[in-house]
Amino acid sequence: MTSEVAVQVPTARGRTVIDNRVRQQLIERAALRVPGVVPHRTLVPGRPLPVIAIGGDRGAETVAIQIAASWPVATADVVAAVRTAVADELSTTLAERPERIDVTITRVESDRTPAQVADAYAAEPAPAPQPGEHRRFAPRPAALASYGGVLFALVLIAAGVVAVRDAMTPDDPWIAAALGRLADAHWQWWVWPAAGAAAVLGLALLVASVAPRRRTHEYIGDHVWVPRDRGADWPGAGHVVQGRDSRGDDR
């Protein structure tokens, strides 16, 4: 049995509106299909990834995506692949062609198991460029003069606080009292040790101001640095890269 229903076709076509949430879901799905891109979910308050921001009045004119990638990641390849996947998805599904797609890797997830890491590191890697002037990159401790700089800054702050205090409480001055005592000062026995201590401190600071920072590690090649003071404990202690002596200094 059939029945005929008269359907009235509207004379004017309506307007189809695609919500940005639809675009966001399409973009998210496209991005997550790219090898190396992983979803990042958080239980605690935080930001799950991917995060997608769409700009423009007529569809997705600009798209900004923040993604999480799994380690190891080839950033250039992943970013290019995400850009292509998103452009293809928007073009195929919505016939939209964004003018600009910005992809940012904001998180790198490293979740390989120890066995997977061991397998990955077992293979012989391709030869990598070596640092030409390894001496420039040598790890060094903070300069002794840096402690002097910090000490000077703290003394300056303390002196400033005392000066401001004296300016605000002129009835009970510290600096004026100290100057008064200095004006009445006479030679006393303790001036000798005080002058000696000042001379020793001055000499120590003078040495600190020009002392070079010694390298803490010794380069043995292939980006590997071993501690200088622990070199004797090391199985490869006898080995040094060509052109350097046993102390790790350039000849």
Added chain:
Amino acid sequence: MRPGLRMTDRLITFVVAVVLLTGAGWIIGYGLDSAFARQAAARIDVAALGRAPEWPWWSAALGIGGVIAILIGGWLVLLHLRPRSVRAVDTEHAGAVDLTRIADAAAGDIGRHPGVQSAKASTRIAGGSPTVRITVGVAPTTSEAQLRRFARHCADDVRRAADADVEFQLLVHPVSADKVRPRVT
């Protein structure tokens, strides 16, 4: 630490050292009856120092000088406290990357290797180049060939992730045999 700040520290330390040495030399010379030190002392009006607080602008000068000293001292301290790590690095193809995240991921990955006891990452400018530095603790039995392989792998991973010319350093610290923890694969 930036080279400029290191140079400033050296300069400040040098000036303070010279002032201390000059003052100590002068006092010792005065005590030893050196004519030069005595003449220099005679030229200083010590009594004027005691009268300085009576000047009308004394309080204002103290206040302004104190504030300036606090500002300069605080600025110097803040410069020293500023973290040395490198964050954004411009890549060759993909805008900028956060080098700290890459270093942390690399350290987390190599830290899971059964032959590695611990791994810690840091980033800094060394020799003018952004540098990823990973410090690993390994058993003293670890061979040099294995270390070199770790480093080459890690350097390769870091460079591909950074997509930029960054330096890589694997700082190796031997863990003494009695502290080596067995690792589960």
